Amino acid sequence: MPELPDLLYVLQHLRERLVGRAVTNERVREPVVLRFTVHGNLSLLLGRKLTDAFRRSHFLVFRFEGLDLAVNPMLAGRFRLAESGKPDEASLGFALGFGDVELRYLDDKKMGKAYLITTDDWKAIPGLQTGGIDILSPEFSRERFVSLLKHRRDQVRVFLLDKKALDSLGNAYADEVLFEAGIHPKTFCRSLAHDDGVRLHDAIVKVMKEAVAEVARRSEPIDVKVRDFLKVRRKDTCPRCGAKLRTAGVKGMDSWFCPVCQPATRQGLVDWTRTGK
Numbered sequence: 001m002p003e004l005p006d007l008l009y010v011l012q013h014l015r016e017r018l019v020g021r022a023v024t025n026e027r028v029r030e031p032v033v034l035r036f037t038v039h040g041n042l043s044l045l046l047g048r049k050l051t052d053a054f055r056r057s058h059f060l061v062f063r064f065e066g067l068d069l070a071v072n073p074m075l076a077g078r079f080r081l082a083e084s085g086k087p088d089e090a091s092l093g094f095a096l097g098f099g100d101v102e103l104r105y106l107d108d109k110k111m112g113k114a115y116l117i118t119t120d121d122w123k124a125i126p127g128l129q130t131g132g133i134d135i136l137s138p139e140f141s142r143e144r145f146v147s148l149l150k151h152r153r154d155q156v157r158v159f160l161l162d163k164k165a166l167d168s169l170g171n172a173y174a175d176e177v178l179f180e181a182g183i184h185p186k187t188f189c190r191s192l193a194h195d196d197g198v199r200l201h202d203a204i205v206k207v208m209k210e211a212v213a214e215v216a217r218r219s220e221p222i223d224v225k226v227r228d229f230l231k232v233r234r235k236d237t238c239p240r241c242g243a244k245l246r247t248a249g250v251k252g253m254d255s256w257f258c259p260v261c262q263p264a265t266r267q268g269l270v271d272w273t274r275t276g277k
């Protein structure tokens, strides 16, 4: 699943290449990924200029004159810029041509969705949740985060993934943030002290800013997900203390953590430091 650093990188790249250019052709290979809340099909975009591209929650929005194309890549969706005329990929969902270059949406699982709506008609899109604070914006202050945290009754990792609260963290960066803050993923929000909340806030800002910078620095093609710099997600040993990393199921999601650097604070959780495994 693309996360915030991936989406920002893709956006910046697509803005530089495509904004100001008009759609010259369109091609749909997998109608299942497309939804129209306007009467017509993708050919409605022909001749229209792309005026902007931006992020709204976990959607990438392509703004054309009078119409928005909002894409939620879900698990496996990705974008690629290809020379017009190059053979289609097997996973191609649809393509929009802009003269000599094509924007292609690829999706091996066909779970992603692209909605063609009239400008700003967000209510037409199911699951386009808003209201979460943009974690890279100045509004994401320590005070605001700690006050959000105080009102939660769930586990901290569940809270971090709640897009109505925070815009946004996914599975990979939730693990990295909790590792940075030294907090066990199953800790209940209400058991975190004020200082823990501040530390967690600062960890979110640090981890995400560093990730945005690293993804940009690597300058890979936009369909490549750069994740090899992560410290704990899908790794074997803790880069800080050398302990074997563990996984825990948190509300159906696998979470990676270090049992030494992120000790359990709740009774009933397995204390890996005592099992000798």
Ligand SMILES: [Zn+2]
Binding pocket: 238, 239, 240, 241, 242, 243, 258, 259, 260, 261, 262
């Ligand atoms: Zn450790």
